[in-house]
Amino acid sequence: MADRKCLALIAHDQKKDDLAAFAKANEAVLSKWKIVATGTTGGRVLDVCPALDIVRLKSGPLGGDQQIGALIATGDVDCLIFFVDPLTAMPHDVDVKALMRLAIVYDIPMALNRATAEQLIDFRRN
Numbered sequence: 001m002a003d004r005k006c007l008a009l010i011a012h013d014q015k016k017d018d019l020a021a022f023a024k025a026n027e028a029v030l031s032k033w034k035i036v037a038t039g040t041t042g043g044r045v046l047d048v049c050p051a052l053d054i055v056r057l058k059s060g061p062l063g064g065d066q067q068i069g070a071l072i073a074t075g076d077v078d079c080l081i082f083f084v085d086p087l088t089a090m091p092h093d094v095d096v097k098a099l100m101r102l103a104i105v106y107d108i109p110m111a112l113n114r115a116t117a118e119q120l121i122d123f124r125r126n
């Protein structure tokens with residue numbers, strides 16, 4: 001994943017519509033990134049932005065969050081946008097926590113809701 005910077009996109013189920021809308025609204029900026037996404041999230045974003053360069057990993061509960069965490073640890077993910085659902089219990093909550101922990105350990109920009117993602121994408125545009 002050399003030249004272009006890599007952005008990771010993830011959304012919990014209740015936030016997938018929101019992330020798809022965010023991606024559509026920011027498609028031009030996102031097209032400058034190489035993107036990795038958890039499986040279902042990546043599919044939803046590709047439904048609305050089929051031209052984006054998105055590598056879909058496993059679904060979150062099946063290891064996708066951990067795959068993205070590993071890519072952060074190897075320096076292959078530069079920025080994380082993760083629309084988190086704070087109102088639903090997740091069986092893979094430990095994976096979500098581990099991913100966020102690695103984003104903090106490696107000090108990569110991490111947006112956990114749309115308001116922050118809008119600011120981050122705007123900042124990275126400049």
Ligand SMILES: O=C(CO)COP(=O)(O)O
Binds near residue numbers: 011059
């Ligand atoms: O569960 C997720 C993040 O924790 C997201 O995974 P999906 O994009 O496969 O639904």
